[in-house]
Amino acid sequence: VVFEMKKPEDVSILPGMTAMIVGTSPEGVNxxxxxxxxxxxxxxxxRGVAHVWVVDPATMAVQRREVVTGEVAGDAxxxxxxxxxxxxxxxxxGASQLRDGMRVKPFDGTF
Structure with a gap:
């Protein structure tokens, strides 16, 4: 995957740095x-039915959602x-530890 962006004025980006990129899939946009x-x-x-935990951004509570899976994409x-x-x-x-209604928080890099 190649990601390009304008150079930020207030941040020094150096070779070897890593980042987590969150974006929208063009397929989803379509x-x-x-x-x-x-x-x-x-x-x-x-029953062997696939699910994910969807997070409600207003309450940060998770809800189990049935999904339809397709092929494996990439390594993971x-x-x-x-x-x-x-x-x-x-x-x-932590999908195996979550239950409906449990509150979660985004990982901010600290424990």
């Missing part, structure tokens, strides 16, 4: 509901072909 998310965000229920991604909308926030880590 409205077909297809996204690639980290495979570790997807879990199966007792999986294509979601149904069940998510553009702009929704998906919890990636």
């Amino acid at each position: 409205g077909d509901g297809r996204f690639v998310i980290p495979a570790m965000a997807v879990f199966a229920d007792e 991604g999986i294509r979601i072909t149904g069940g998510l909308k553009a702009g929704e926030i998906v919890a990636v880590s």
Whole structure:
């Protein structure tokens, strides 16, 4: 993946630095509901049906959502072909520990 941006005036970016980039999938923008998310965000229920935890930004509470999975994408991604909308926030880590209504917070780099 290649990411280009204008050089920020207030930040020094040096070779070897890393960053976490959050963006919108062009496929999602086109409205077909297809996204690639980290495979570790997807879990199966007792029937083997795939789900993710969607975060409500107003309350930061998670809700289990059934999704339709497609093919593996890259080293650690999986294509979601149904069940998510553009702009929704998906919890990636700790899926096995979450329960409906639990509140989460974004990882800010500190523990």
